[in-house]
Structures are given as C-alpha cells and as structure tokens.
Amino acid sequence: MAGGPAGSLGDMPKIAYLGPEGTFCEAALRSLAPEAERMPSANVSAALAAARAGEADGAVVPLENSVEGAITVTLDELAWGGALLISAELLLPVEFSLLARPGTEIPHIKRVYTHPAAITQCRGYLARELPDAVVIAAPSTAGAAQEVSIPGSPYDAAIGPAIAGEHYGLVELAARIGDRDDTVTRFVLVNRPGGPLPAPTGADRTSLVAFLRDDHPGALLEMLSEFAVRGVNLTRIESRPTGDGIGRYFFHFDAEGHVAEARVGEALSGLHRLCADVRFLGSYPRADRVSPQLRTGTAEPDFAEAADWLARVRSGEG
C-alpha cells in the first residue's frame, strides 16, 4: 500500500471510511479490502484527511451514484485537497429503509434525518408517504441512524441500510423505499501517491481533473479532442465551479484505459500541454470489467509502429 502502513496493526492496512459503523461505505470497504482494519471517520473530508496525514493507509469514499450523479464533496476533495490516487473502485447496489425507534408510527414522523444522497434517491417515497416531514441532511446514513437511536433525539426517523437499523436498535418501518430498485453507488479506494500504480488489466479506468488555461470558444472541445483523436472513450465528465465567480469551471474526466497505455498516456500529455493544470487521479481496474472497444489505429502496436516510423523519418531513412 502506498505511503507505508502508518498506524496499522502488523501488515494489515488501516483504511478510513465514511462512518460510523453500518454505512454503505463500510459495506464497500468490506468488499474492497476485506482484510483491512476499518477506521470510521465523521465525514468524507475527515476520511480523506486521515489518509493524507498517514493516520490511515487509505480511504474508501463514495464518488457518484446512478441516480443523482456526483458526490461533489469527494470530487472537490480529490481536485483541491492534498494529492491522493484512486487504486480501486466498487459498484455497490444500495437499498434504503425507513428506520425509527421502536414504537414510532409512520404518520407521527415529522423529522427525517439522512445523508443527502439518500434524500435525493428517496424523493418519491418522501413526497408520497411523508409529505409533511422535514428532511434534514446528516453526515452519513448510519450516523443518522445512530442519532435517531438516542432517546429524546430531535429526529423521528432515519433513512439508511437495514443493517444500520439493526446495529443501532431501530425498527424498519419500510423497506426498499428508493425511487428505483436498481440504484448503484460507485465507491473508490484512495491512497497517498508514491507507490506503484495498479498494473493494467485490459479493463481499466483513468481519472483526472483538468483546469483551463483561459476561457475561449472551443476550450472544452479542445480538451475532448485530446481523448477523441487517440480513440479514448470517456465514461464520465463533470464540470465543477472553481470558486472564482460565476462561469468559471474545471473538469473531471473518467476515461477508459490505463495511463500505461499509449493512447491514454498521449491523451494525458496532450491535456498537460493544453491546460493550466492537470491532476492525475489514478488508473485502476474497472469494477464492471468492461474492456474498451479499440478503434482501428489506436491499439498499442499501432502507436509503437507509428513511433518507429517517425524515428525512421527523422533519421533520414525516408
């Protein structure tokens, strides 16, 4: 694990995650690193800070979900915070339950507490079944369940994984309350840079952020062209405000392939020439194991052959 096993027991890596116990994030960590010592953190920023400071060897955080899209705190932390590299990803199906102290009845629920990603994915249920309830954002689903379990809590119910309800002694008043029953959240494991990148597998993803040098017509198109002309397919693009006033944005990209591959490496070099700054966020195996469909002329041997040809031309061989 990159950066050394600071604070871990023996060889067992210590991985921070969005806690407390019972979050979807914990389930993701159990899948991504079953052997790891788990270190619950109060929020996404704290989990990433623990990984940066060496209090943990890495962190597992949510990055996006299939209904609402980006978990923006994670995107912004990866873009602006101390450098971290994604080394693995996981697609976790998520199911939401309405959880309350024993004896609570649904008509009496006036204040619901949960993570913002759960609020956006349970809008239909909330509007239908709890139209008069106020919904309040919590740092995590299990954090909300823990809070609701405290006698005298100002919140009547939490939304979260059924397992969080069991863990904090709540009852499940309703199950599968998400607007869709096929919702998936993508979690990533990040580490401090310094170690080797995960080896290419043939079904990899590369993540990066790019900051424009200046705003002009076609600036985004120019960035996209760096990928397009090398046959690199994008799997996600996200614009995020730089914070320097309205209309100023930077861009997150997820691309198919590994930076060790010529087409991806050359696309990143091209972006580096074009942009004010490019931050590489990692190349790692895709959770869905999908391999890119390579277009003619963009496979590794094509780049190698073209480089040989250019060398011959330059040497005067013609």
Ligand SMILES: O=C(O)C(=O)Cc1ccccc1
């Ligand atoms: O709060 C949690 O349990 C998390 O892991 C974050 C989250 C919340 C809702 C959907 C997916 C992930």
